[in-house]
Amino acid sequence: KAGVTQTPRYLIKTRGQQVTLSCSPISGHRSVSWYQQTPGQGLQFLFEYFSETQRNKGNFPGRFSGRQFSNSRSEMNVSTLELGDSALYLCASRASDLNPGYTFGSGTRLTVV
Amino acid sequence: DQQVKQNSPSLSVQEGRISILNCDYTNSMFDYFLWYKKYPAEGPTFLISISSIKDKNEDGRFTVFLNKSAKHLSLHIVPSQPGDSAVYFCAASAGVKFYFGSGTKLNVKP
Numbered sequence: 001k002a003g004v005t006q007t008p009r010y011l012i013k014t015r016g017q018q019v020t021l022s023c024s025p026i027s028g029h030r031s032v033s034w035y036q037q038t039p040g041q042g043l044q045f046l047f048e049y050f051s052e053t054q055r056n057k058g059n060f061p062g063r064f065s066g067r068q069f070s071n072s073r074s075e076m077n078v079s080t081l082e083l084g085d086s087a088l089y090l091c092a093s094r095a096s097d098l099n100p101g102y103t104f105g106s107g108t109r110l111t112v113v
Numbered sequence: 114d115q116q117v118k119q120n121s122p123s124l125s126v127q128e129g130r131i132s133i134l135n136c137d138y139t140n141s142m143f144d145y146f147l148w149y150k151k152y153p154a155e156g157p158t159f160l161i162s163i164s165s166i167k168d169k170n171e172d173g174r175f176t177v178f179l180n181k182s183a184k185h186l187s188l189h190i191v192p193s194q195p196g197d198s199a200v201y202f203c204a205a206s207a208g209v210k211f212y213f214g215s216g217t218k219l220n221v222k223p
Contacts, residue, residue, distance in 0.1 A: 033211070041215060042202060042213050043157070045210070048210070090156055106156045107156055
């Protein structure tokens with residue numbers, strides 16, 4: 001079966017712009033989480049969606065938002081981009097809470113100039 | 114507030130020897146622990162996990178040890194192979210939320 005698909009793979013934006021990243025989870029997976037990876041900071045949790053509802057949220061400013069659609073696909077939006085938002089954004093999915101391991105996508109590399 | 118810490122950013126090991134990657138956590142409510150492996154330009158892939166009711170889990174060359182009293186987790190790779198060179202993340206969960214460490218870059222030299 002297809003893995004977690006993230007689009008686009010690479011993105012360059014300028015400060016002040018907004019960006020939308022997309023994630024298609026593995027078919028049948030209802031939980032989708034987003035993480036930000038920066039050098040030395042590991043994977044910082046952004047938020048998790050389950051059945052179209054945001055279930056958990058990390059410590060990121062309100063400029064970071066997301067949503068999940070009825071087909072479990074998820075989008076993440078960052079408004080008023082800052083240079084520090086440059087990072088690899090990873091999406092991960094799992095079938096249910098009974099499956100503790102996530103399957104990650106390859107990520108979207110966002111560069112803010 | 115980093116609840117999961119990997120204090121060694123990098124580790125270099127000779128091929129055939131043992132690699133030991135360490136992870137410390139602060140939250141005693143964590144009940145499930147995982148290790149992920151990440152190659153450049155790819156997402157992390159699940160490697161091995163352990164429940165808090167166990168102290169050891171083995172899968173081929175990979176063994177994870179859990180010391181709950183010390184709040185310490187380690188991953189042993191024996192024998193190490195050049196293809197194991199990657200960044201390794203440990204993760205812990207309490208319920209549905211996961212916390213990741215900052216990663217350790219393992220370099221296995223031929």
